[in-house]
Each structure stands twice: as structure tokens, then as C-alpha cells.
Amino acid sequence: MPAYDNEGATISMEDVRPPEQGISTIQEELQARRLQQMKSQKSTVTSRKQQAVCVRRAHKRYGSSKNPNIILDGLNMTVPKGAIYGLLGASGCGKTTLLSCIVGRRRLNSGEIWVLGGRPGSPGSGVPGPRIGYMPQEIALFGEFSIRETMIYFGWIAGMSTARVDERTDFLVQLLQLPSHSRQVKNLSGGQQRRVSLAAALLHDPELLILDEPTVGVDPVLRQSIWDHLVEVTKDKRTTVIITTHYIDETKQASLIGLMRGGRFLAEEAPSELIRRYQAESLEDVFLKLSVLQNMGKRRRSSILAGVVERVEIPAIPDPTSIDLEEAEIGEISGEFGDNVSMSSKGRVVVTPELAAPVEALPPDDEPPEGCLERIKPMKWQNMKALIWKNFFSLARNYGLLAFIVLLPVSQMVLFCLAIGHYPVGLPLAVVNNELGVNNTMEPCTYDKDKCPQDPETYQWNLTRFSCQYLDFLSKKQSNLVPYATKELALAAAYGGRARAVLVFPGNFSESLQDRLVDGRKAPDWVIASSDIEVHMDDTDKQVEWMLNRDLQLAFMDAAMHLAKVCQLPKRLFTVPVYFHNPIYGLKIPNFTDFAGPGVILTIIFFLAVALTSGAMLAERNEGILERSLVSGITGTEILFSHVIVQMLVMGIQSGVVLLIGFVFFGLTINGPLGWVIFLTVITGLCGMTFGFVVSCLCDTERTATYLALGSFLPMVLLCGIIWPVEGMHFILQWISYFLPLTKSTESLRSMLQRGWDIDVPTVYSGFVSTGIWIFLYLTASILLIKFKKG
Numbered sequence: 196m197p198a199y200d201n202e203g204a205t206i207s208m209e210d211v212r213p214p215e216q217g218i219s220t221i222q223e224e225l226q227a228r229r230l231q232q233m234k235s236q237k238s239t240v241t242s243r244k245q246q247a248v249c250v251r252r253a254h255k256r257y258g259s260s261k262n263p264n265i266i267l268d269g270l271n272m273t274v275p276k277g278a279i280y281g282l283l284g285a286s287g288c289g290k291t292t293l294l295s296c297i298v299g300r301r302r303l304n305s306g307e308i309w310v311l312g313g314r315p316g317s318p319g320s321g322v323p324g325p326r327i328g329y330m331p332q333e334i335a336l337f338g339e340f341s342i343r344e345t346m347i348y349f350g351w352i353a354g355m356s357t358a359r360v361d362e363r364t365d366f367l368v369q370l371l372q373l374p375s376h377s378r379q380v381k382n383l384s385g386g387q388q389r390r391v392s393l394a395a396a397l398l399h400d401p402e403l404l405i406l407d408e409p410t411v412g413v414d415p416v417l418r419q420s421i422w423d424h425l426v427e428v429t430k431d432k433r434t435t436v437i438i439t440t441h442y443i444d445e446t447k448q449a450s451l452i453g454l455m456r457g458g459r460f461l462a463e464e465a466p467s468e469l470i471r472r473y474q475a476e477s478l479e480d481v482f483l484k485l486s487v488l489q490n491m492g493k494r495r496r497s498s499i500l501a502g503v504v505e506r507v508e509i510p511a512i513p514d515p516t517s518i519d520l521e522e523a524e525i526g527e528i529s530g531e532f533g534d535n536v537s538m539s540s541k542g543r544v545v546v547t548p549e550l551a552a553p554v555e556a557l558p559p560d561d562e563p564p565e566g567c568l569e570r571i572k573p574m575k576w577q578n579m580k581a582l583i584w585k586n587f588f589s590l591a592r593n594y595g596l597l598a599f600i601v602l603l604p605v606s607q608m609v610l611f612c613l614a615i616g617h618y619p620v621g622l623p624l625a626v627v628n629n630e631l632g633v634n635n636t637m638e639p640c641t642y643d644k645d646k647c648p649q650d651p652e653t654y655q656w657n658l659t660r661f662s663c664q665y666l667d668f669l670s671k672k673q674s675n676l677v678p679y680a681t682k683e684l685a686l687a688a689a690y691g692g693r694a695r696a697v698l699v700f701p702g703n704f705s706e707s708l709q710d711r712l713v714d715g716r717k718a719p720d721w722v723i724a725s726s727d728i729e730v731h732m733d734d735t736d737k738q739v740e741w742m743l744n745r746d747l748q749l750a751f752m753d754a755a756m757h758l759a760k761v762c763q764l765p766k767r768l769f770t771v772p773v774y775f776h777n778p779i780y781g782l783k784i785p786n787f788t789d790f791a792g793p794g795v796i797l798t799i800i801f802f803l804a805v806a807l808t809s810g811a812m813l814a815e816r817n818e819g820i821l822e823r824s825l826v827s828g829i830t831g832t833e834i835l836f837s838h839v840i841v842q843m844l845v846m847g848i849q850s851g852v853v854l855l856i857g858f859v860f861f862g863l864t865i866n867g868p869l870g871w872v873i874f875l876t877v878i879t880g881l882c883g884m885t886f887g888f889v890v891s892c893l894c895d896t897e898r899t900a901t902y903l904a905l906g907s908f909l910p911m912v913l914l915c916g917i918i919w920p921v922e923g924m925h926f927i928l929q930w931i932s933y934f935l936p937l938t939k940s941t942e943s944l945r946s947m948l949q950r951g952w953d954i955d956v957p958t959v960y961s962g963f964v965s966t967g968i969w970i971f972l973y974l975t976a977s978i979l980l981i982k983f984k985k986g
């Protein structure tokens with residue numbers, strides 16, 4: 196009767212026992228079941244709640260439903276209170292997955308789990324929480340912490356006083372032969388680190404100890420003393436232990452052994468029972484026999500098996516009425532062991548009578564399903580204290596990170612202030628000045644600066660070499676004027692990339708200009724044409740083209756004003772009749788650094804916070820520390836808020852550094868309220884931090900987090916009005932831009948810094964409001980992701 200078939204490689208345990216014995220045992224068993232059904236039963240749920248751990252019909256798969264990787268396939272497990280339960284199985288068979296479902300960190304796809312009388316994760320169950328001591332497979336410790344600090348962290352979470360932690364630490368250091376408590380975890384050997392991890396699980400004397408391979412890298416003597424300790428703590432039945440190990444023989448001291456294979460238990464028996472049934476000398480022998488069965492491959496017949504396993508019995512049911520009815524129906528032990536062999540048996544789960552716990556007060560029944568918000572638990576002071584302390588010390592001990600925190604914003608701000616927004620100077624301009632004659636490149640372009648070309652008596656004008664006057668003023672803005680003999684040569688230089696613009700002055704430029712200005716009505720077209728400066732520009736670089744254009748026009752205005760001045764005429768007589776007064780806000784000479792400064796400051800603070808926070812969170816998660824903390828009873832909300840508190844300090848330092856460099860050292864304009872400027876900068880950092888939380892919750896690895904952070908960086912910089920006004924974007928992008936976290940805050944900061952506006956102006960306060968909303972959204976998203984993104 197194969198209950199589990201693996202590609203036709205099923206070997207039933209019925210195949211390996213004498214047929215008459217198999218039949219009689221089954222008949223007895225069926226009769227016992229019928230009897231049991233007729234007897235009055237304890238409630239199934241109540242009996243399950245009285246076990247330390249009870250798993251029923253557990254199904255768990257990874258991957259999509261189309262391509263599932265089934266890990267638990269209808270698994271049943273019963274761990275009585277006070278037992279040491281050895282969970283064995285081939286590597287990758289799902290032991291860790293089962294344990295993380297038990298501690299409430301992963302959810303089953305279907306099935307039920309009771310842990311210490313409650314459902315993991317349900318209110319009042321205490322699981323996850325200090326009722327459990329969990330040692331995960333990874334080291335899951337802070338490398339920078341000493342042994343004592345590690346114990347203080349986990350002890351505080353478990354609600355212990357520091358004095359009690361010290362007392363227990365002394366005991367555990369001795370028991371587990373650890374070095375001095377002041378040694379940093381990162382400087383310990385792998386085996387020592389595992390023992391510290393075990394000590395952290397044992398520290399608070401939990402009701403249920405879940406130890407995932409605690410004896411890896413531990414010498415046999417110490418391994419024995421660990422087992423002795425486990426036996427000791429389970430003596431009074433207050434503590435239950437579930438332990439996974441690859442050292443099979445050490446589990447002979449366990450009360451029960453669960454052999455996992457193919458998503459179910461192959462056997463769940465007392466070790467002595469297994470040894471008896473397989474008539475083996477030791478557990479190693481039992482497994483050796485099973486391994487031989489495995490090696491025999493896909494052959495079904497018991498003739499082969501019989502040679503190896505002389506006689507295999509179905510375990511008797513110690514007391515059929517002691518097992519709940521539903522369990523009896525599904526209590527078939529089935530599964531496989533090894534790669535090719537699967538076995539099934541009508542065996543019973545052995546519940547050793549002496550291990551059955553006395554009836555005691557049980558946690559309240561599970562409450563009806565709650566809404567998302569109700570599931571977010573309030574923060575506990577003891578947990579916050581431990582987390583803030585841990586975050587602060589992790590930071591303070593990491594000198595490289597500290598240097599990064601301070602030096603990165605410094606270098607970025609210095610680079611921005613030095614590199615961005617300044618006027619391009621020294622651009623090569625090709626000048627063909629035909630006013631100087633054929634030898635125009637040789638002849639010095641001079642003019643009498645103080646002489647008015649108008650005769651003071653006759654008022655006749657005699658304007659000469661105005662081109663030189665113009666070039667003199669132009670050279671104050673752009674000094675790299677290169678003379679060329681002909682227009683063709685100058686254009687060739689521009690086409691060859693050796694000149695950014697070509698200026699050509701006609702031969703009679705000054706004369707024609709004079710005719711045009713003095714009596715424009717009589718000026719023929721050729722006079723108008725030859726009074727123009729001919730300009731050919733390389734427009735590839737728009738920024739350069741605009742600045743050059745402005746210089747060329749301003750140089751003419753300056754030269755004309757100078758002419759008016761020396762002739763004692765009204766200063767603006769010859770200028771374009773459009774007069775620009777001092778700007779209402781901002782500087783008369785446009786400064787791109789001032790325009791981009793606010794956006795760049797906020798971008799630096801925002802993305803540094805994203806990088807730091809997501810990096811810290813992912814490191815914590817990938818090293819297993821986050822998981823372990825969550826199992827210890829810390830909530831996602833507490834983790835996030837503790838990071839917020841410590842990162843606020845970092846944010847304060849970074850904001851101070853960035854603002855100091857920008858405003859004090861590089862003199863960026865600051866006309867507005869400094870307090871609000873600092874506050875906006877800090878809350879933008881906070882917003883970045885919360886975005887970092889979302890990134891770290893969404894991504895599983897640092898690499899994907901980096902991609903996501905980088906992927907959001909460029910759109911943010913492009914669309915938030917940092918380097919280009921939002922009004923100049925496509926109207927759809929303008930809409931998108933208004934919904935991005937840095938748009939409103941950049942505009943707000945710019946208005947405070949350059950316009951000097953205060954918080955009561957809508958443009959200013961909308962930046963604060965928008966940032967606040969984003970913080971709330973990001974924080975809520977991360978809390979929900981931490982809460983619900985399991986397994």
C-alpha cells in the first residue's frame with residue numbers, strides 16, 4: 196500500500212515484513228481505531244494544543260503554482276512537551292523550511308501548526324517571541340559586537356535585566372567553552388561563532404528551543420556536553436527542544452526522531468524503537484540499512500530488502516485512545532528516504548506516554564482574522580532599547596562606514612560646487628576683422644579709449660575701429676579671441692572644431708554703424724548690412740550657445756555705453772531699448788549653481804539615505820540577523836523605527852556637512868529661514884531612508900537593491916526639476932513630476948533659499964507636506980512588506 200511514490204521507486208514497508216504479521220497488525224490497528232471512534236474523545240484541537248508543536252497536513256511549496264518546488268507535502272509532526280525532537284533528513288529536504296514555519300517566519304500554503312498551544316503569529320501565542328529560543332543555520336550575529344554585547348542584545352529583547360544577562364552569559368561561556376566575553380564575534384573561529392549563536396538561543400531559558408544544526412564545527416566532547424545540557428533543561432518538561440543535525444548518532448539522546456523525506460516523515464519514533472525495529476546496533480546502523488535500501492535503487496521487491504533488513508516491524512500503537520481521531524485518520528507514516536527509495540507504512544506516530552504533558556492553561560483561541568492595520572503590534576520599549584543600542588553600536592564600530600557617511604556628502608557637495616553651474620570661459624572665438632585691412636591678423640586692434648569720435652563743435656561723428664572697442668569688451672567675457680585673415684579660414688576652423696563661433700566685421704563696419712545710428716532713414720540696405728557683426732555659431736552645446744549669445748550681445752551694449760559715456764551722452768542712448776532692472780529674486784548674473792543647488796543638496800541627502808539604509812537592512816537580513824530578531828519577538832515596526840532614530844543622527848550630520856559646504860564655503864545664495872531649510876533637508880533624508888526600507892524589503896540581494904536604487908535615481912534627477920525646469924517638460928511628465936518625492940521639496944527649498952520665502956507661502960509648505968506624505972507612504976509600505984512578505 197504505497198502512500199508515497201517517487202517515480203515508481205516505491206518500496207512499501209509491508210513488502211519487508213512477513214505477510215501474516217502485517218495483516219494481523221493492520222487488523223488490530225483497525226479495530227483499535229473503531230474502538231477509539233466509539234469512545235468519547237478529548238477535543239482534537241485541545242489535544243494538539245497540549246503538544247509543544249503539532250503540525251498537521253502541512254503543505255509548503257516554493258516557486259509559482261505552474262512550476263512548484265514542493266517542500267512539505269502533507270507533513271504531520273507531533274512534538275510533545277518536554278521532548279528532545281531530532282529532526283533528520285537529507286540536505287535540502289526542507290528541515291529549515293519546516294522550522295521557519297514553526298517559528299512563524301514562513302507561512303504554509305495549507306495545513307495547520309500549533310506551537311505552545313497557539314498558532315504562530317496569532318495574538319497572545321507568544322510566537323514569535325521570547326517563548327522561543329531560535330538558533331538559525333547561519334551564524335546570524337553582529338560581527339562587530341563582543342560576546343557580552345551579543346548576549347545583552349538578545350537578553351534585552353527577551354525582557355531580561357542586564358545583571359541576569361551577565362549571570363547567564365557567565366554560565367553559558369563556561370558550558371560552551373567560549374573565550375572571554377569581551378572578544379568580538381568577528382574575531383572568533385567558525386565553531387566558536389556557532390556556539391555564541393547557540394548561547395544566544397539558550398540565554399533566556401525559553402520554553403521551546405529550536406536549534407538548526409547547533410553542533411556543526413563542535414568537537415565530540417563539547418557536543419556531548421551540549422546534549423547533556425539539553426537533556427538537563429528538558430528534564431522538568433518545561434523546555435522542549437527541536438534540533439536538526441547531520442550527526443545522526445548524537446540523536447540517540449533524543450526522545451523522538453523525525454525522519455524527513457519527500458515532504459513528509461518517513462518515521463517519527465523514539466530512537467530506541469527505531470533501533471529495535473531495524474535490529475540495528477546504533478542509529479548509524481539504522482541509517483546505514485536505510486542507505487543500503489536507497490542504494491538498491493528502484494527495485495520494489497522485498498526479496499532484495501529482506502536480505503538487508505531481516506525483519507521490519509510496524510510499531511505497535513501504545514494507546515490508541517490517547518491519539519486524537521483525526522490524527523488516527525491521517526497518522527500514516529509515509530515518505531521516502533534517500534534519493535530513490537520511498538517507503539510507506541501504516542505505522543503510528545509514537546506519542547511516548549511519559550512525555551505527554553499535563554493539561555495546563557492554554558493560550559486563548561485564535562481570534563478571527565484581522566485587518567492589516569490591526570496586525571501591526573505596538574512597539575515595546577525593551578525591544579526599542581535593544582534595537583537602538585544595537586544600531587548605534589553597529590554604526591560606531593564600523594569606521595569605514597562612518598568615514599563614508601561623512602566624506603561622501605562632503606566630496607559630492609564640493610564636486611558639485613566646483614564643477615557645476617559656472618560660466619564656460621576661454622572658448623575659442625574666430626575673429627575676422629576686415630576693418631583692419633588685408634593684414635588684419637597682424638595689425639594690433641587698438642582704439643583710443645577716452646576719445647569721443649564726435650567733434651565737440653560741429654557735432655560731426657567720425658566713428659572708427661568700433662570693432663576694436665567691441666572686441667575689447669568682449670575679451671573681458673571671453674578672452675580666447677583668435678584672429679583669422681578670411682571668413683573661409685575662420686569657418687574652416689569652426690567646422691574643424693577649433694572655434695565655437697566665428698565673428699566677421701565688415702570692412703566699413705564703424706562707418707556703416709555710424710550712418711545707421713545717426714540717420715537711419717537715409718541708410719541704404721547695404722549700409723544696414725555692413726553695420727552688422729556677422730556671427731556663425733557652433734550650436735551643439737545649447738548651454739554654451741546661450742552663454743556666448745548673451746556675451747556677444749552684452750559686449751555690444753557695454754561698448755555702446757562706453758561710447759556714450761566718453762561723448763557725455765545719455766548712457767543708454769545706443770543700447771537696445773529693453774532695460775532689465777535688478778531681478779525681483781535671484782541674481783542679476785544668472786548662476787546655474789544656485790538654480791541646481793537646492794535639488795542637488797536634496798538629491799545627495801535622499802540617495803545617501805537610500806544607500807545607507809537599504810545596505811544596512813539587507814546586510815542584516817542576509818546575515819540572518821533580521822530573521823533571528825523577528826523570531827525573538829521584535830516587530831518590523833520596531834526595526835524600522837529604531838533605524839529611523841539612529842539614522843536621524845546620521846542624517847543630521849550629513850545635512851549639516853552639505854549645507855555648511857554649500858553655503859559657507861561656496862557661498863550659495865541663502866536668503867530664507869535657515870531653520871526650515873535644515874528641517875526640510877533632514878526630512879528629505881528621512882524620506883530617502885524610508886525609501887531605502889522599501890527597497891530592502893522588495894529586494895532579496897544587494898545587487899537587485901542597487902539596480903532598483905540606481906534605476907530610481909536617474910528618473911528622479913531628470914523629472915524632479917533639479918536640472919531642468921518642470922515647466923519645460925512634456926505635459927504628461929509634468930504631471931508625473933509633481934507626484935515624485937523630490938519635486939515639491941526642491942521647489943520649496945529653492946524658494947526659501949533664493950526668494951527668501953517663509954513657511955507660510957504655499958510653494959514652501961507644500962514641499963514639507965509632500966515630503967511628509969512620502970515618508971508616511973514609504974514607511975507604511977515597508978511595515979506591511981516586513982509583516983506580510985514571508986516565505
Ligand SMILES: Nc1ncnc2c1ncn2[C@@H]1O[C@H](COP(=O)(O)OP(=O)(O)OP(=O)(O)O)[C@@H](O)[C@H]1O
Nearest residue numbers: 257258266284285286287288289290291292293332
Ligand atoms: N526562499 C526559497 N525560495 C525557493 N526555494 C527555497 C527557498 N528556501 C529554500 N528553498 C529550497 O527548499 C528546499 C529545502 O530547503 P531547506 O533549507 O528547508 O532544506 P534543509 O533540509 O534545511 O537543508 P540543509 O540540511 O542542507 O540545511 C531546498 O531545495 C531549497 O533549495
